[in-house]
Amino acid sequence: MNISEKFFLFAAAFSAFCTLFVFVFMVWLALPVFRGGLFFQILTRPWLPDQGVYGIYPMIVGTGAISLASVVFAFPLSLGCAAFISGLAPERIGAYLRKTVRFMTGIPTVIYGFVGVFLLVPVVREWFDGGSGLCILSASILLAILISPTMILFFTDSFDRVPRSYLAAVDALGGSKVQKMLYVVLPYARQGVLTGTVLSLGRAVGDTLISLMIAGNAVAVPGSILDSARTLTAHIALVIAADFDSIEFRTIFACGIVLYGFTTLIVLLVQALGSWSRKPMRKHHDIR
């Protein structure tokens, strides 16, 4: 093994170790919570610190609702946008849009949150009666805007990887751009589309600021999309400010472990999707 190989091995081992260390760190700090079977209670109970009940169930529901809803909003938007950029739009407009999307990935979250507080929240409050506008709907719309650029870039990249010969074949048959997109590019790129979607879900789960600023942070279990909710990440941010030496503080490591679990699940899902779609594509001629 030469020097450069050793270096790369070291780098890989180091980053793997870091990931593992974070997990061990969280479990270690959450140990007092684990003892006595308290851990599973924490996952299923409400958050009532005044009564000594420190369940994070409302936050788990909040995180799930907000991140799933944001993917539901972002997916059609991103798919349409990506299809337009990499196939349907005239080349110059496509290139320009692509640059814009790249630029959007660099906008800090706090700016989306800030704009959302003043533009989106009042609109949601007035359109849907009931609630303050600081709710799952507002937060997931903004998160959708946040994760869309990543999704779009992922989609366009996989659209661009469709072999030219396939596209040429469609042209030779006299197919339109839309037909090309629907019957050749989309089926061929489905792995990229799925992976991009799942990774965006991961990003939505992990985002802190938008939910902290827009979702309202209420500790009740949300009952509708117009209810205020608190995500695991926002919860960690709020509790870490209050306390450093109590059960309340320990439970945020349980939040950390749950988030870690979510992320691991997402990574595994991406890998599973990857191996599934590496199987040869099913018969092209079936696709009308």
Add this chain to the structure above:
Amino acid sequence: MKKIISRMGLNMYSGVMIIAMIFISGMISGAMATGLEDFAGEKGTIRISGGTAHIPVLKEVARRIMTNNSNIQISIAGGGSGVGIIQVGEGLVDIGNTGRKPTDEEVEKYALKMFKWAIDGVGVVVNPKNNVQSMTKVQLGDIFSGKISNWKALGGQDKSINVYTRDRASGTRDVFWKKALNKAEITPGANIVVSNGAMKTAVSNDPYGIGYVSVGYIDSSVSPVSLDGVVPTLQTVREGTYTVSRGLYSNTKGVPTGLIEKFIDYLFSADGQKIVSDKGFVPVK
């Protein structure tokens, strides 16, 4: 380990909180240098964090000191009273502000020295468009516990009430909860905001919202609500007729020395106390 965690808290909060970061001002103005002579020849930095009610006064004090002496740099961050205690206790800042008296436990644990330089009321506020601008303490308790959930019950519009509250690190919440709500439970459905400034923004943007802020923060963007007939103002807090009030404390770890001591002394000087009343608080001297 604790240090690392506290640092995480600090970094997170520098992103999350409304941070009033003040930089050296190049202007030189000797005209207002009353009480500021003490700072002549000093240099160094003062880091302050914690209670957000204190920020308007401390910002003005910092501006004057730094204008007078460009070798002094003062940074002021929020985070709430809990953050103030932890960060000053762990040595991350020089002064930790609290909008409540630090508990005996906290004082002992971190050897805190407390300096109460103002008295502040915590007032209920609603949107200026709201025609409900007076209520009883009982009604207030029912609103915050979720028993009353529509403005109609108070003679307002037929709209649901959006309750805003602070997180548990907040001294403002502590005082409001004890003295205005008599420790009644706050509904878990309440929206939670992270600072006095954020509370004002939330209520001023929400026609159906209700929240509470330090009296020093009340301006035309929100309307104060009279409680049992008493409007929360500088006047009523001073007279003692408005009872939801508390001291504003700046705390140091151990007895302050040097620049920090001078900063605290300035808060108690005639000039400092004038700033206190200009910003809507009751001076202690």
